[in-house]
Amino acid sequence: MSEKYDVIVIGAGPGGYVAAIKAAKLGFKTAVIEAREAGGTCLNRGCIPAKAMIHAAEVYRSAKECERFGIHAENVTFDFEKIFEYKEETTKQLVQGVEGLFKGNGVDQIAGKGTLLPDKKVKVVSESGEQVLEAEHIILAAGSKPLILPIPGMDLPGVLTSDELFRMKSVPESLTIIGGGVISVEFATVYAELGCKVTILEALPRILPNMDKEISQNLKLILKKRGIDIHTAAAVQGVEADGDQYICKYVEKEKEQSAASQYVLCAVGRCPNTDGLFAEDATPEMNRGRVVVDEKFETSIPGVYAIGDLIFGAQLAHAASAQGIQVAEQLAGKEVSVDVNVVPGCVYTDPEIASVGITEDEAKEKGIAVKVGKFIMSANGKSLITKEERGFIKIVAEEESGVIVGAQMMCARATDMIGEFVTAVANNMTVSQLLKGMRAHPTYNEGIGEALEELEGGAIHVM
Numbered sequence: 001m002s003e004k005y006d007v008i009v010i011g012a013g014p015g016g017y018v019a020a021i022k023a024a025k026l027g028f029k030t031a032v033i034e035a036r037e038a039g040g041t042c043l044n045r046g047c048i049p050a051k052a053m054i055h056a057a058e059v060y061r062s063a064k065e066c067e068r069f070g071i072h073a074e075n076v077t078f079d080f081e082k083i084f085e086y087k088e089e090t091t092k093q094l095v096q097g098v099e100g101l102f103k104g105n106g107v108d109q110i111a112g113k114g115t116l117l118p119d120k121k122v123k124v125v126s127e128s129g130e131q132v133l134e135a136e137h138i139i140l141a142a143g144s145k146p147l148i149l150p151i152p153g154m155d156l157p158g159v160l161t162s163d164e165l166f167r168m169k170s171v172p173e174s175l176t177i178i179g180g181g182v183i184s185v186e187f188a189t190v191y192a193e194l195g196c197k198v199t200i201l202e203a204l205p206r207i208l209p210n211m212d213k214e215i216s217q218n219l220k221l222i223l224k225k226r227g228i229d230i231h232t233a234a235a236v237q238g239v240e241a242d243g244d245q246y247i248c249k250y251v252e253k254e255k256e257q258s259a260a261s262q263y264v265l266c267a268v269g270r271c272p273n274t275d276g277l278f279a280e281d282a283t284p285e286m287n288r289g290r291v292v293v294d295e296k297f298e299t300s301i302p303g304v305y306a307i308g309d310l311i312f313g314a315q316l317a318h319a320a321s322a323q324g325i326q327v328a329e330q331l332a333g334k335e336v337s338v339d340v341n342v343v344p345g346c347v348y349t350d351p352e353i354a355s356v357g358i359t360e361d362e363a364k365e366k367g368i369a370v371k372v373g374k375f376i377m378s379a380n381g382k383s384l385i386t387k388e389e390r391g392f393i394k395i396v397a398e399e400e401s402g403v404i405v406g407a408q409m410m411c412a413r414a415t416d417m418i419g420e421f422v423t424a425v426a427n428n429m430t431v432s433q434l435l436k437g438m439r440a441h442p443t444y445n446e447g448i449g450e451a452l453e454e455l456e457g458g459a460i461h462v463m
C-alpha cells in the first residue's frame with residue numbers, strides 16, 4: 001500500500017514550498033518532494049544569490065564613493081572568495097529556514113525525484129530506493145532551467161549558464177552576455193563593478209524589452225557610462241574558441257561582427273523542468289514545453305495542478321508563490337486571497353527598476369485613454385540626502401475614472417516602493433484614493449505622492 005496524502009507537491013521552489021506550507025496550514029496532510037535543495041532556483045541559483053552579489057557590489061561602490069559624504073576610505077578593495085562565501089551563507093540560511101518551516105508546519109519533506117503516475121500517484125526515486133505515494137490533489141511545481149540557444153558553440157567549456165556563473169570563485173577578466181533581459185543586466189552590473197569588461201548582445205532593438213521604453217533607454221545610457229558595451233538588434237550566430245578566448249559572432253545592422261571574451265554567459269531565458277516529471281500515461285496537455293492550466297491552475301488531468309515556471313506567464317518567484325497560495329486556498333474551499341494577475345516586475349540594478357500593470361504605450365495599443373503622472377526624483381529630499389537623485393516615477397491612470405492601471409519607476413528603492421502600486425492596481429484604486437494616505441518625510445515614497453499630485457493638478461515640488 002502506498003502512503004496517502006491530501007496534497008503532494010513536486011518541487012520545493014518558491015511555488016512548491018509556499019503551496020505546501022499553505023496547504024498544511026489549511027489542515028491538509030501534505031508532502032513535498034524535492035530532488036535537490038529546498039528553495040529551488042530562487043534560493044539556490046536565482047534571486048537570492050544574485051541579490052547577495054548585487055548587494056556586495058553596491059557596498060563596494062558606496063565605499064569607493066563615500067568621500068562625497070565626508071568619509072575617507074582609502075584603497076578600497078574586495079576579496080571575491082569572501083563575497084562568494086557571503087552569498088553561499090545567505091543562501092544556506094534561507095534554505096535551512098524553509099526546511100524548518102516544513103518541520104514546524106508538519107509538511108513531510110521527501111528527498112528524491114518525483115514522477116507523476118496515473119490515478120494521482122507519484123513515484124519517488126532517491127538514493128535510498130523507490131516509493132510510490134498517492135494524494136487527493138497533486139501540485140506540480142518543478143520550475144525551470146536555463147534555456148540554451150540552438151546555435152553552434154554553446155557546448156564549449158567557457159560558455160556558461162547562470163547556474164555555472166554562480167559557481168565561479170573568481171571574477172572573469174571579460175564576459176560577453178548573450179541576451180539583454182533582467183538576468184543579463186543584473187549580472188552585468190555586478191561584474192562590471194568588480195572590474196570585469198562586460199559586453200551585452202541583445203537580439204531585440206532594446207535591452208529589457210518588456211519594460212517601459214524610457215526605462216530601457218535610460219538604463220542603456222547608465223550601463224554604458226559604467227563601461228558596459230551594449231549592442232542591441234545584435235543576433236548572435238555562434239561562439240568559437242580562439243586560444244583562451246571565446247568569440248561571439250553576431251550580426252548587427254546587417255554586418256557580421258564579433259566580440260571576444262574570457263567567458264560567455266547565455267542568458268536568453270529559461271525553459272520548464274519537465275525531464276522525467278511525467279510517466280507516459282500521465283502526461284498532461286503541454287504547449288511549447290509548458291504545462292497548460294486553466295484559471296484555477298488545474299492541468300488537463302483532474303486533481304493535478306501546475307504552478308510557477310512550469311506554466312505560461314511571468315517566470316518570477318512571487319508569481320509562483322501567489323499561484324501556490326491560490327491553489328491551496330481553492331482546495332480548502334476558501335476565497336482566494338491574492339490576485340495572481342497583478343505581478344510586479346523588478347530589476348535590481350542601480351538605480352532599481354520596478355513596474356506593474358500596463359505602460360502608456362500598452363494602454364495606447366489596447367485603446368485605453370489614459371493620463372500619465374510623472375515625478376523626477378531629483379526634487380525628492382531623501383534622494384538628495386543619499387545622492388541618489390537619478391530617476392523617475394510614472395503612474396498610468398484611466399483618463400476618465402482615474403483608476404490606476406500601471407506604474408513604472410526607476411529610482412532608489414523602486415523594488416520596495418512598487419508595493420503601493422501593486423495594492424492600487426489589484427484593488428482598482430483611483431489616484432485620489434491612493435493620494436489619501438500621507439507619506440512620511442523624508443522618504444523616497446514622497447515621490448509617489450508627488451507623481452499622484454501631478455495627476456491631480458500638479459506636484460508640489462515642481463515649478
Ligand code: FAD
Nearest residue numbers: 011013015035040041042046047114143308309315316317
Ligand atoms: P524553481 O524555483 O525552479 O523550483 C523548482 C524545484 O523543483 C527545484 O528545486 C527542482 O530541483 C525541483 N524539481 C524539479 N523537478 C523535480 C522532480 N521531478 N522531482 C522533485 N523535484 C523536482 N525571480 C524573482 O521573482 N525575483 C528575482 O529577483 C529573480 N532573480 C532571478 C535571478 C536568476 C539568476 C534566475 C535564474 C532567476 C531569477 N528569478 C527571480 C526567477 C525565479 O528564480 C523563478 O521564477 C522561481 O524560482 C520559480 O519558482 P518555481 O517554484 O516555479 O521553480
